[in-house]
Amino acid sequence: MSQTDRIKIAKRIVQELKQGQVVNLGVGIPTLIPDYLGEKKLVLQSENGLLGMGPTPSAEEVNMDLISASKEPITMEIGASLFDSSNSFAMIRGGHIDVAVLGVLQVDQTGEIANWAVPGQTILGVGGAMDLVAGANEIIVATVHTSKNGEPKLVKELTFPSSGIRKADLVVSEHAVFKFEEGTMKLVEILSDVTIEQLKELTGAEFEYNSEIANT
Template identity: 35%
Template sequence: MTKIFSSPEAAVADIPNGSTIAIAGFGVGHSYPNSLVIALKEQGASDLCVVANSLGAGEFRPELLLENGQIAKVVLSFSARPGFPSLVEQRAAAGEVQLEMVPQGILVERLRAAAAGLPAFYSPVTVGTPLAKGKEVREFGDKQYVLEHALPVDYALVRGFRADTNGNVEFRGSSTHFHPSFAKGARVAIVEVEEIVEAGTIAPERVGLPGIFVSRIVLTTRKIAIPKGALRRRAPDSRREYFGKPALSRMEFAQRAAALLPEHGYVNLGSGLPTLVASHVGGRSITLHAENGALGYELLDDSGVPDSDLFDAAGGFIEMRPGGALFDSVVSFEVARSGKLSAVLLGAYQVAQNGDLANWSVPGQVGGGIGGAMDLIAGGSKLIIVMEHSDSKGRAKLVRECQYPLTAPQCVDMIVTDLALLVRRGNRFVLEEVAPGFSPAEVQQLTDMDLVIADNVRVMHADTKPV
């Protein structure tokens, strides 16, 4: 029986009400199966449970199904990004939609477990966070692990570069990410591609998803407009004032953070401020890792021509360095949790005196943006927080105890802000550098946690040479 369907509409025609559907795609608009999403909207199946990294935004994205009233429940890693309104959170707060938040790597593993016939697995990722509430926790050795259950789905809507008549699928660039694991975890995997070729055209070693996991193939009918890249709310050269004096600009303290990275190291940069660090590692032997499946990349400069299939976890366009590698989310989170990364740089809402981190949700928010942060921290790599010293309302972000939902307990090693460099020693942070024009006393005044002042506090310069 042929796996090739005549149209996206034909491929989704029999999806019934109440189905659980995994829809692959990354960020706001990268590599979603747009044609299948539109066809499903027009088909009208309702009471759906949608499993996704996020619902995306804009034309042809899965959020359209929510707007159309077809979704009853969502399982997501991102329900909103900081500062951007979210329809799914509004619907969840109103009780119209159920919302389950899952770390990105655990989402992948739950679908992979379903594909492999495994009912559950233990993970260190959510230990000590609200996401572990009500779940079984067990100790192996001297560490705690949370029981996570497999997540089988009825259908998966995924996107590939091309497929052959046997159903084998090839992917391009960093657009592989969730697609293979979502397809494998589904009873019926429906794949839209740019081209369908005869069996044997795709070299066996280039098959990213074997045809045995694919039920239906269809040509895409909705071309993807190249997304705009990473979202930025403020310019890199913007700076805040404290006590009427200018602090370091966002780009300047990102440059200071870059100097902390070891030569020949493997480094993951989180979204937001940490992405600016990538501008300061050029010419150094630092290998950047992105959760969507890239190792050894650099940001595409303004003169470059973007490839819609080459992007990082923040949505910025990239180009691969010689010797780089591209892979799916399963491999990417093996990297994240392996402990082989030299450093992880993340932003934060709050950091506590004992090193607790909160960076995915705020009090009163239904949902948030977990992404891959919890998985990255679970690997035990050096964790450097890059953030402004106070929030947009002037409140301290360095606190005695986090009031926001925890990302992970006692995990932060260093903090770089627009005012200071702090290093955790035991259960206290030591103030080692202060921005030009500021004193340690002024930094402490803007900090709720009790700082230890180093004997010789240095002036914090953006152009500090790497150690």
């Protein structure tokens, strides 16, 4: 996965976020979002205990006591607050997060997410995935289209453990944007130079699309 692809995904997700929303940023691609907000003002939450996360610091400003959920250095906006994990998860479980932007291992064609365990590999901990899936008002998935092994991450059925029965609302990859409506995966936008047929080959899930998108 190139950094260019990661940035493209983060920038496209910014277009979906609305002024003033409280947005939780998960591990990986989501933590790039603060650097590409432009004039859009959001309240960014990190599950390790920060409300009011700012953009990536310069090399001179790095303080490794101030990190994101990805353990990367961050800054704090004016008025930001720090708190412990119990308060952070009370905020998440209490329905106070407008949008959770999550990285994933897999998403199935109904929007169900797997993002915390790979069968046969050591599990370091579930983290906040299950709480965020259950507690956030909207779920946006940020993911590259295929795994390091070239396997689709958008699949018909999950083969990894589910993160919860709540479904994603939107998926953004380097190739496309998909939304989920009544258990159906629908192509919203193509973001690269792939054709519909190539996108189908890269995508393990079945999805609907209209003729207007197919002809772009």
